[in-house]
Amino acid sequence: MRHIAIIMAVLGMCVGSWGQAKPAPQNPPAGQATGQAPAGQAAAGQPGQAGQAAAPQGKRPAKVNSQEEYAAYKAAVAIADPAEAEKAAEDFATKYPQSEVRPMVYKVVMQRYQAANNGDRMVAMAKKTLAIDPDDPEALVAVAQVEAEQTKDDALDKDVRLAEAKKEAEHALATVDTDVPASGYPEEQLKNYKNFLRSQAYFVLGTAAFKASNWTEAEANLRKSIDVLPQQPDVIAVYRLALALDFQNKIPEALKAAQQAVELTKDAPDSAAGKAARQEQDRLMKFASGGTPAPPPSKN
Secondary structure (H helix, E strand, O other): OHHHHHHHHHHHHHHHHHOOOEOOOOOOOOOEOOOOOOOOOOOOOOEEOOOOOOOOOOOOOEEOOOHHHHHHHHHHHOOOOHHHHHHHHHHHHHHOOOOOOHHHHHHHHHHHHHHOOOHHHHHHHHHHHHHHOOOOHHHHHHHHHHHHHHOOOOOOOHHHHHHHHHHHHHHHHHHOOOOOOOOOOOHHHHHHHHHHHHHHHHHHHHHHHHHOOOHHHHHHHHHHHHHOOOOOOOHHHHHHHHHHHHHOOOHHHHHHHHHHHHHHOOOOOOOHHHHHHHHHHHHHHHHHOOOOOOOOOOOO
16 A cells, blocks of 8 residues: 555546546547646546547547447546445446446546555456456556555465566556557657556566565666656655665665655655655665664565
């Protein structure tokens, strides 16, 4: 659940941009966004015109087949309360069992639960999405992320859970260019949205390796997570990179990463991430100065 709250700053904007649409002036409702998300942010899927040509890259936008279906879709994704939004999504799916926008409705609910820090229900909605579209990268990342984060060192099924999280993250990396509609969206927003998903997938791979004590692999994937979205580095990815480097005795590099994590939490020094970053920075500074530092923190 740790990472869920952090990424909501991006995914919360996605709902307003891709999770809503307005009808075209004539005939079938089009999937034109109600407004653009802030610079550097986009979102997950919106319905398009029923007859729209296939996008040159990625899948074609989903179709809505009637004004009634479109109105029901719009009403469902407008509900803010997660439990009520889930009920509306189920009602929509029951009334329109063949609708192509069902995954998008479930993903909006997924994001509502994400905002509420309810990982179990978020995963349930992600799995609803994947039951319809097994290649959806946002849903794959959501399931993988919770799987990796909730796996503890002493879990009997630790290896199985981490392997499953890794499989889902790798699947997301493979489908981010094929399963996200590419037509009708500003190129820069689409690029940043895809890179955001890649960053999350690499974060999961880094976390899975980290929890398996594979420090080299953890370092490589956490660096990829940070590098693919440099304008929005994730503090937990940076912090875990510092620890992965620390466990490899790469003290100067670890200290640099810890200092970056401290900088990223300068406005919230008393948060869990802020305290952890400062403790690691202090530990590494003491080590670098020839002192006897405390042992590195645990992996969980």
